[in-house]
Amino acid sequence: MATWRFDAIGTRWEIETQDELGLSERALVDAEIDRFDREWSRFRDDSAVTAVSRTGGTILSSDAGAMLDAYRDLSHATAGAVNPLVGDSLGALGYDADYTLVAGAPLAAPSEWTDRIRWTAGEATASVPPLLDVGALGKGRLVDLVMETLSDVPGDLVVDAGGDMRARGSTVRVGLEHPYDASKAIGVVELQDAALCASAVNRRAWGEGLHHVLDARTGVPVRTWAATWALAPDAMRADAVATALFFDGGPELAARWGVHWVRMTTDGRVERSPGCPAELFTRR
Template identity: 75%
Template sequence: MATWRFDAIGTRWEIETAVDLDESDRAAVTDEIARFDREWSRFRTDSDVARLGREGGALVSADAGVMLDAYRDLSGATDGAVNPLVADSLVALGYDAEYSLVAGEPVRAPATWDERVSWTDAAATASTPSLIDVGALGKGRLVDLIMAVLADAPGDLVVDAGGDMHVRGGAVRVGLEHPYDPTKAIGVVEVRDQALCASAVNRRAWGDGLHHVLDARTGIPVRTWAATWALAPDAMRADAVATALFFDGGPALAERWGVEWVRMTTDGRVQRSPGCPAEIFVAGGGHGVRPAHQN
């Protein structure tokens, strides 16, 4: 397998293909990532979503409908804990465009976000200035888009964006990284013709107990769950369920969407969906884990 590594949207990408990608394929991948970032990155002052946060109005994007439809399901399943207007809550805790990491008072996201933001398949419209954060599923969406860009690449294909991956063809054996010790894993799973996405409180963490997974109803980081993993036919839904699993409604949404999952509490207990194919090394205590490496 040929491997192309590069950095984009704040994470490390690895694209594995049966043969080296030519310059036109690489340019198409780069252009698609740049387009998505230009439209949806709240860390860019010149992005369309940043303009929506300043002015309101319309954001024209082919991703608007599919992502906001998924957010509607996420919000309903988690009783409002997942909300695309959580951006201001993250900013209040210091996870802002400048990465100041200086926390102020928690800010609740508007519970009526779907009254302030409307959408069609091709655009999102904010009736008042509204900063959208697509972090609950955006990276998964972009992984799927890159898979589509490379649909004609021959043979096996793996698109991996910082551990959120979509695999076509031969199985990839992936370790489920222990959230408190990256040299260990709580289990391993084979990913074939599907996507695996994960989320953990040790990633994008700062200050005293501050991290990027917030309950939108309170503006406060979650405390019960430490890490989640989700297997789905597409990376956007895997990414979305990996976020939803930090809340009580996550397993029900996963079942409805046909997504298998694993999650670990902050005190080391592990839960999994009944049909999850992962081999788990720990079963309730958080001890006895062994290393597993992503291939």
């Protein structure tokens, strides 16, 4: 297998293929990642999300419908704990576009986000300036898009964006990294023609108890769950469920979507969905 490694959207990517990707194929991947980033990144001054956060308006994007439909399901399942207007809440704790990492008072996200954002398959329109953050499922969506961009590449294919991955072809054996010790795994899963996405409180953490997984209703980082893993046919849904599992309602959403999962509490207890194929090394 040939491996192409590069950095994009603030994370390390690895794309494994049977044969080395050519320059034209790499250019297509670069273009798709840049297109998505220019539309949805709250860290870019020139993105559509940033422009709408200043004056309101419309984001023209083929990803709008799929992502915001999924967010509506996420928000409903978690009683509002997951909300795409959590950008200002993250900024209030220091995880802003300038990476100030200086925490102020927690800020709850607007609960009526579906009244503020209207969307169709190809666009999202804001009636008032909001700061959208699609981090609960956006990276998974982009993994799927890159996979689609490389659909004509023959043989086995693995797209891994900082732990959110999707595999095609032969079975890939993947370790479930322990959230408090990166040299250990709490289990393994065999991935074939499917996606695995993970989320953990030790990633994007910048202070005592401060990390990127917030309860939108309070603006406060979650405390009960340390890490989650979700298995689905596509990476966007796996990514979405990995976020939902930090809250009540996450397992129920996973069951409705047919997604298997594992999650670990901050005191080391492990749960998994009925029939989950992961092999776990720790006791429940």
